[in-house]
Amino acid sequence: MNEAEFIAALARLPLHPGADGLRDDAAILGHRAGEQLVLTKDMIVEGVHYLPLDPPDDVAWKLVAVNLSDLAAKGARPVGLMLGYMLGDDAWDRAFLTGLDEAIRAFDAPLLGGDTVRGGGRARTLSLTAIGAADRVARRGGAKAGDSLWVTGTIGDAGAGLRIAQGADGPESLRSAYRRPVPRIAEGRALSADASAMMDISDGLLIDASRMAAASGLAVGIDLDAVPLSDALRDFSGDDESARLAAVTAGDDYELLFALPGDTQPPVAATRIGRLEPGEGLTLRWRGNALSLPDRLGFQHGS
Amino acid sequence: MNEAEFIAALARLPLHPGADGLRDDAAILGHRAGEQLVLTKDMIVEGVHYLPLDPPDDVAWKLVAVNLSDLAAKGARPVGLMLGYMLGDDAWDRAFLTGLDEAIRAFDAPLLGGDTVRGGGRARTLSLTAIGAADRVARRGGAKAGDSLWVTGTIGDAGAGLRIAQGADGPESLRSAYRRPVPRIAEGRALSADASAMMDISDGLLIDASRMAAASGLAVGIDLDAVPLSDALRDFSGDDESARLAAVTAGDDYELLFALPGDTQPPVAATRIGRLEPGEGLTLRWRGNALSLPDRLGFQHGS
Numbered sequence: 001m002n003e004a005e006f007i008a009a010l011a012r013l014p015l016h017p018g019a020d021g022l023r024d025d026a027a028i029l030g031h032r033a034g035e036q037l038v039l040t041k042d043m044i045v046e047g048v049h050y051l052p053l054d055p056p057d058d059v060a061w062k063l064v065a066v067n068l069s070d071l072a073a074k075g076a077r078p079v080g081l082m083l084g085y086m087l088g089d090d091a092w093d094r095a096f097l098t099g100l101d102e103a104i105r106a107f108d109a110p111l112l113g114g115d116t117v118r119g120g121g122r123a124r125t126l127s128l129t130a131i132g133a134a135d136r137v138a139r140r141g142g143a144k145a146g147d148s149l150w151v152t153g154t155i156g157d158a159g160a161g162l163r164i165a166q167g168a169d170g171p172e173s174l175r176s177a178y179r180r181p182v183p184r185i186a187e188g189r190a191l192s193a194d195a196s197a198m199m200d201i202s203d204g205l206l207i208d209a210s211r212m213a214a215a216s217g218l219a220v221g222i223d224l225d226a227v228p229l230s231d232a233l234r235d236f237s238g239d240d241e242s243a244r245l246a247a248v249t250a251g252d253d254y255e256l257l258f259a260l261p262g263d264t265q266p267p268v269a270a271t272r273i274g275r276l277e278p279g280e281g282l283t284l285r286w287r288g289n290a291l292s293l294p295d296r297l298g299f300q301h302g303s
Numbered sequence: 304m305n306e307a308e309f310i311a312a313l314a315r316l317p318l319h320p321g322a323d324g325l326r327d328d329a330a331i332l333g334h335r336a337g338e339q340l341v342l343t344k345d346m347i348v349e350g351v352h353y354l355p356l357d358p359p360d361d362v363a364w365k366l367v368a369v370n371l372s373d374l375a376a377k378g379a380r381p382v383g384l385m386l387g388y389m390l391g392d393d394a395w396d397r398a399f400l401t402g403l404d405e406a407i408r409a410f411d412a413p414l415l416g417g418d419t420v421r422g423g424g425r426a427r428t429l430s431l432t433a434i435g436a437a438d439r440v441a442r443r444g445g446a447k448a449g450d451s452l453w454v455t456g457t458i459g460d461a462g463a464g465l466r467i468a469q470g471a472d473g474p475e476s477l478r479s480a481y482r483r484p485v486p487r488i489a490e491g492r493a494l495s496a497d498a499s500a501m502m503d504i505s506d507g508l509l510i511d512a513s514r515m516a517a518a519s520g521l522a523v524g525i526d527l528d529a530v531p532l533s534d535a536l537r538d539f540s541g542d543d544e545s546a547r548l549a550a551v552t553a554g555d556d557y558e559l560l561f562a563l564p565g566d567t568q569p570p571v572a573a574t575r576i577g578r579l580e581p582g583e584g585l586t587l588r589w590r591g592n593a594l595s596l597p598d599r600l601g602f603q604h605g606s
Contacts (some may be wrong), residue, residue, distance in 0.1 A: 018342075020442075025373040025502070026343040028440050033336035040329040043387035043418045043430060070328040084346035084387065084430045115346045115430075125428035127346060127387045127418075137331050139323075157370065201327070215326065 001093045003116045006085065013101050013173040015044075016080040016110040027113040029079065029131065037079070038132040040070035046124040054165070056092045057099030058128075058179040066105035066202070067130035069183035069254040073140075073200040075192020076132030077185065080112035084127030086119040087119055107185060126182020134191050138258070141215030143197035147259035149212075149220060150273040152184050154230040155205050159250020160237055170236045181254040187268040188256055194267070195258040208257055209274070210282045216259075219279035224248065224286045228271040241286055251299040304396045306419045309388065312400050319383040319413040330416040332382065332434070339578075340382070341435040345371035349427040352506045357468075359395045360402025361482040362429075367406035369505070370433035372486035372557040376443075376503040378495020379435030380488065383415035387430030389422040410488060444564035445520030446500035452515075452523060452577040453569055455487050455559045457533040458508050462553020463540055473539045484557040490571040494561055497570070501561040507601020508551040511560055511578070513585045522582035527551065527589045531574040543588055554602040 001009070011022045029037075042063065046052055050059050068078055071096040079205050081104070087093060105109060112131065119125075143149075146263060162176025164170035184200070191198060197216055201208045205227065213220035237243040259276055284291045304312070306392055314325045332340075353362050371381055372494065384407070390396060404525040407413060415434065420466040422428075446452075464481025469471035487503070494501060500519055504511045508530065516523035527547050562579055563569055587594045 018577045024443060025505075026341045026377050026379075028377070029340035029342060037332035037340070039332060039385060039415060039432075039434070041385045041387055041417045041430075041432060043420050043428075045389065045422055045425060046418055048421055049423070074331070076329075082342055082344040082432055084344055086346065086348065086428065108582055112342060115363045117346045117348055118351055119426075119428075120351050122348060122350070122426040122428075125346075125348075125389065125422075125430075127344075127428075127430040129342075129344060129432040131342070132329075140327060185495075195350075202328075239334075266575050277341065279544050301472055 001087060001090050003087065003118065006087060006093060006116050009068040009097050010111060014104050015109045016112045019112050022113060035133040035135060036137050038071055038134055038137065039073045039129060040067050041127065041129045042067050043127045045123060056095035060096045060099030061103045061180050062274045063126060063128050064100065064107065064109065065183050065254065066230060067128050067183045068107050068109060068185060069200040070129055071132035072185045073138065073187035073198055074132065074134055075136060075138045075188050076134035077189060078107055078109035079131045080110050080132050082112050082129040083114035085114065085116045085125060086122050086124050087116065107183065114117055123290060134192060138192040138195050139199035139213050140197055140199040141294050143216035143218055143259035144210060144261065145218055145278045147196055147261055147276040148272050149209065149276060150260060150267065150270045150272050151228065151255055151257050152187050152270050153255040154228045154233065155245025155253055155255065156233050156250050157230050158252035159247060160233055161251060167211060171232050172234050174236060178252055181252065183254055184256045191256065191258055191266045194260060194264065198256060198258040198263065201253040201255050201257050203251045206282060206299065207298030210297060213276060214280065216276065218276045220274060220276055221285060222274035222281045224284055224291065226271065226273045239257045245294050249294055249298050304390060304604045305394050306390065306421065309396060309419050310391060313414060316404050317407050317413045322415050325416060326344060329342050338436040338438060339440050341374055341377045341379040341437055342432065342439065343370050344430065344432045345370050346428065346430045358400035360513045361401030363399045364406045366410065366429060366431050367403065367410065368484045368486050368557065370431050371410050371412060371488060372503040374433055375486045375488045375491035376441065376501055376559060377437055377442045378439060378491050379437035380492060381410055381412035382434045382436050383413050385389055385415050385432040386417035388417065388419045389427050389429060389603035390419065391422060391427050410486065433585065437495060441495040441498050441501035443502040443515050444581045446515060446519035447564065448521055448579060448581045450499055450562035450564055450579040451575050452512065452579060453561050453563060454531065455490050455571065456572050457531045458556055458558065459536050459538065459550025459553050460533050461555035462550060463536055469520050474535050476535050479540060481555055484555065486557055487559045490559055493570045494559065495566065498561040498562055499553060501559060501562060504556040504558050504560050506554045508556065509585060510601030510603065513600060516579060516585065519579065521579045522584050523577060523579055523585045524576035524588060527587055529596065530574045548597050550599055552599055587590050
């Protein structure tokens with residue numbers, strides 16, 4: 001596909017009214033008073049953030065989902081997407097468009113605009129900017145000493161799914177958790193009024209919980225026993241200490257991690273896994289005893 | 304530089320308050336009632352949109368300027384920038400940061416956030432999303448029959464500057480017009496109340512004027528004699544018909560092209576170059592006579 005053909009295909013996807021049919025260089029966003037706008041941007045590189053043989057529709061879905069997960073963590077609903085796309089071969093472009101269409105419809109995140117460029121055979125780089133709106137914005141650094149730490153969904157499925165995508169034998173449901181994550185948009189909106197701190201888990205539960213604690217000027221303690229694992233993950237990797245450590249240090253969960261005062265119950269399905277305390281750093285408990293921390297708490301940028 | 308070092312360097316640039324020190328995954332934009340938000344995104348690829356030996360500070364400047372020119376064409380002031388950056392070698396990264404700092408300060412367009420990734424030695428791809436705000440948004444498709452067509456500044460300087468950047472002998476002022484364009488932000492804001500149509504000239508005066516006419520459902524006639532050329536360009540390429548045709552089909556001017564009713568004078572320095580008429584298509588006049596159109600009206604995407 002050339003640029004004109006790809007843009008024509010984009011223009012057949014659900015568009016934000018402000019996209020004006022993608023006929024213009026810029027998108028216009030009318031905006032309601034009293035809302036905050038939330039913006040997030042991700043860039044992914046073939047061979048770095050996804051594999052050349054990953055299904056292109058899944059690459060599109062995940063690019064959208066990962067950005068919308070950042071919006072969800074702020075309590076924002078999606079407003080629209082700006083896509084930066086590097087053209088490659090036609091089959092890949094078409095399959096990417098299919099996955100993009102599925103994600104746009106699934107999450108009600110219409111296309112606002114973007115830029116389509118020729119890559120001249122270079123490794124493909126894609127970029128997405130997601131715009132959201134929130135009545136009240138949650139921050140990762142607002143936790144108070146004594147807050148309980150909660151998490152939505154289950155942890156570690158995507159980490160196991162990555163191993164399955166790389167060739168290990170395991171169930172499709174885990175591979176799908178890796179390739180087709182579902183951002184917790186409704187949960188984020190429901191939680192933003194009460195959560196003193198919130199973020200999404202993208203690099204691993206332990207490292208992201210440490211970041212929330214550090215941003216809040218607090219220590220965090222996590223009960224490894226309490227971390228919710230799916231039945232599929234337990235079947236795949238067991239449920240001992242080392243399986244649980246693998247789950248809490250694997251990335252790509254895209255669940256919400258949030259802090260609530262004392263014994264407040266969350267308005268969404270979630271599991272209490274620990275507590276914020278005065279001090280700094282992370283402590284991990286297993287069957288009531290302190291556990292030494294693994295060398296690697298999750299995926300760290302720049303390392 | 305690794306990602307953490309580059310992000311730390313970004314955090315020392317002028318930041319929008321909503322960037323929260325780049326500590327978070329998302330930027331928060333408080334927004335005034337009654338304003339429209341304008342969003343634009345560009346992606347540039349090494350070897351496609353800029354040359355590997357182009358000065359990195361100029362690459363940064365131009366990436367910012369080109370996006371802000373899209374905002375200017377809508378009558379919007381810059382609000383902030385989201386940068387997608389692929390790391391490469393340290394010297395390039397540092398020089399890029401210098402140019403980014405210069406552009407951010409020159410155009411009062413603070414950084415809001417973005418994403419920094421490792422490229423693993425791949426051809427560098429950069430992306431920028433610019434967010435602006437306007438009381439009244441200009442569109443490219445609003446021209447009326449009988450409107451006069453105007454242009455700010457001079458045309459063709461950047462086209463000559465590209466030849467100089469590629470090794471031709473010529474003045475620095477023209478090369479600088481190519482490498483360090485200045486978006487017409489103040490002019491765009493001043494014009495948005497009166498212009499019936501406006502856009503920036505990025506791909507060449509003739510092709511962009513044709514696009515404005517097509518979007519407005521009209522024909523456009525341009526007097527090649529009336530097109531403003533700089534003294535530097537006249538010295539460099541002369542002022543005959545072929546020199547003028549080269550100027551009006553060269554890209555990268557980033558001047559504003561706008562339509563005003565009948566004999567209305569613009570509130571900014573500008574030159575009247577033609578007229579919108581009923582019908583469709585482009586006519587070009589030279590010394591009062593119709594001129595056949597050149598084969599190539601400017602840079603066409605996908606060709």
